[in-house]
Amino acid sequence: MPVEEFVAGWISGALGLVLGYPFDTVKVRLQTQTTYRGIFDCLVKTYRHESLLGFFKGMSFPIASIAVVNSVLFGVYSNTLLALTATSHQERRAQPPSYAHVFLAGCTGGFVQVYCLAPFDLIKVRLQNQTEPRARPGSPPPRYRGPVHCAVSICQEEGPRGLFRGAWALMLRDTPTLGIYFVTYEWLCRQSTPEGQNPSSASVLVAGGFAGIVSWAVATPLDVIKSRMQMAGLKHRVYRGVLDCMASSVRQEGLGVFFRGLTINSARAFPVNAVTFLSYEYLLRWWG
Numbered sequence: 428m429p430v431e432e433f434v435a436g437w438i439s440g441a442l443g444l445v446l447g448y449p450f451d452t453v454k455v456r457l458q459t460q461t462t463y464r465g466i467f468d469c470l471v472k473t474y475r476h477e478s479l480l481g482f483f484k485g486m487s488f489p490i491a492s493i494a495v496v497n498s499v500l501f502g503v504y505s506n507t508l509l510a511l512t513a514t515s516h517q518e519r520r521a522q523p524p525s526y527a528h529v530f531l532a533g534c535t536g537g538f539v540q541v542y543c544l545a546p547f548d549l550i551k552v553r554l555q556n557q558t559e560p561r562a563r564p565g566s567p568p569p570r571y572r573g574p575v576h577c578a579v580s581i582c583q584e585e586g587p588r589g590l591f592r593g594a595w596a597l598m599l600r601d602t603p604t605l606g607i608y609f610v611t612y613e614w615l616c617r618q619s620t621p622e623g624q625n626p627s628s629a630s631v632l633v634a635g636g637f638a639g640i641v642s643w644a645v646a647t648p649l650d651v652i653k654s655r656m657q658m659a660g661l662k663h664r665v666y667r668g669v670l671d672c673m674a675s676s677v678r679q680e681g682l683g684v685f686f687r688g689l690t691i692n693s694a695r696a697f698p699v700n701a702v703t704f705l706s707y708e709y710l711l712r713w714w715g
């Protein structure tokens with residue numbers, strides 16, 4: 428099994444993560460808290476109460492975990508394509524796989540990565556939702572002191588299964604949308620590249636950026652539900668499942684709830700995924 432794809436996926440994922448993290452914090456807060464009037468209001472309040480550091484809450488953990496998650500996604504994707512088409516990454520420009528194979532390999536990558544992503548994503552969302560400013564004398568301490576304390580507290584208060592809260596919604600979000608992600612990327616690269624050649628850097632940046640926007644646009648409704656289910660254990664608002672969370676969110680906030688965070692997520696998705704695909708492609712060419 429070629430391992431270069433796993434390593435390239437890890438490095439490219441970490442680069443994308445740092446670039447997009449402040450956008451991600453604003454998105455998570457808009458999706459799970461009703462105190463903000465919009466993106467600007469959330470930006471201003473976060474900056475005033477928590478300074479610039481507020482936008483990077485809980486980032487150390489995803490940086491470490493993206494190593495696992497993104498390398499599993501890209502590694503499983505590429506190795507599934509290898510199994511389906513018997514072509515390696517380098518051979519795929521001369522013998523491009525069908526879009527059905529790309530979709531299937533993307534869905535497989537998305538499905539498998541959920542097992543690694545679920546606990547990391549839960550901890551990230553819980554830490555991003557802590558709006559207390561950094562420890563000041565006299566101010567109440569935040570509930571979680573950091574990622575490890577958060578993981579231990581969840582295990583103690585909600586049991587080890589608590590770490591997988593929201594995992595069903597995450598799986599429903601990621602399995603099809605990762606198929607769409609890789610198909611969009613491949614399709615856009617092929618449109619702008621002569622047959623048999625490697626896409627230029629500009630093509631990779633644009634294709635990666637739009638793959639991010641398209642896949643996140645489709646993923647947003649389930650992303651909202653996933654984030655709410657992950658926060659449920661904390662706020663003692665328990666949902667009976669994905670459908671119950673959907674129904675109760677729509678009942679209270681209308682259909683617009685499914686599009687919470689869409690704008691900020693699209694703004695985040697373009698640079699993050701442009702950089703992710705560019706570094707992934709170049710690392711593999713460099714090693715190839």
Ligand SMILES: CN(C)C(=N)NCCC[C@H](N)C(=O)O
Pocket residue numbers: 440443600601604605608638639642643646696699700703
């Ligand atoms: C729609 N979904 C779930 C995705 N496209 N997932 C791939 C993640 C890519 C990048 N780390 C990001 O956070 O955008």
